[in-house]
Amino acid sequence: MKANKAFNLKKDTRAQVGIGTLIIFIAMVLVAAVAAAVLIQTSGILQQKAQATGKQSTQEVSSNLMIKNIEGVRAKTGTNLSDTIDMLKLQVGLNVGSSPVDVNQVVISITDGTIAHNLVYGGNTKSYDPMTGFVATNTAAQNLEALLTNSGNPTQFYTVDRIRDEDQSFSQGNPVMNTGDLILVYISTTSSDGASLTAIGSTSGNLTSSDLSLVPRTLVNIVLTPESGAATVAEFVTPSSYGVKENVQLYP
Known part of the structure; x- marks a missing residue:
């Protein structure tokens, strides 16, 4: 009979640490924040233009x-x-x-x-x-x-x-x-x-x-x-x- 084999999981407790990782993390957060701000600003401008256009169109077609x-x-x-x-x-x-x-x-x-x-x-x-x-x-x-x-x-x-x-x-x-x-x-x-x-x-x-x-x-x-x-x-x-x-x- 074959002998029972024991399996052991290798524990890897190592991680990247240091100023480089911190810089990358901060950069990702900043990029996400800038992108969000641009999207919010753009959507606000588009909403205002859409409302103004709708009002002007209503005035033009109404008697x-x-x-x-x-x-x-x-x-x-x-x-x-x-x-x-x-x-x-x-x-x-x-x-x-x-x-x-x-x-x-x-x-x-x-x-x-x-x-x-x-x-x-x-x-x-x-x-x-x-x-x-x-x-x-x-x-x-x-x-x-x-x-x-x-x-x-x-x-x-x-x-x-x-x-x-x-x-x-x-x-x-x-x-x-x-x-x-x-x-x-x-x-x-x-x-x-x-x-x-x-x-x-x-x-x-x-x-x-x-x-x-x-x-x-x-x-x-x-x-x-x-x-x-x-x-x-x-x-x-x-x-x-x-x-x-x-x-x-x-x-x-």
Whole structure:
């Protein structure tokens, strides 16, 4: 029979010691710490950029402004009415959840199919010279009169008035719309025929032409382009006859 064999495990109690091992260990810890710090910083920057991009994208694709109603007004002298629509009154509000809108930076494009104008707010001092006759401390009616009676104004500018402004933050000099605000935008569309008359609504004086001509059955396109957000478009055809109406409902 074979003799039983005994197996003994060799105990190795030796280990690396010394300054070299300590340096390697510290270096590994430092590398791991630096790598972790870089990853944390990079992820934070990416998160901030992603949030900013998401917010900007939401603003660009969302429509802040909403045209609720458009009414046309004909020029007159006594009971004699113009054959054209000579002023537009746009009732404009903000969509739910919209950020504030600075009307100073809203560009309105309007065309009657033949003539097109790009209009800015009459009190815009940030990008353009103010409209002739515009005064920030004037009433909306006074600035509307300046729009309708000063040559060149109707082809370059529009004016506004507030309908609802709970926090009293909207003014002629600082026309900033907040959620819940509702304003009237006045666009002069006075034709050469209308300019020969003496009044539009409650405004009287020497009317000036806008070069537009909104006769019956005219296709009108209006685009409101805010500083940020999608443009708002309103397109309508004027009625086949204005009859004896001074104020004509046009949109919706």
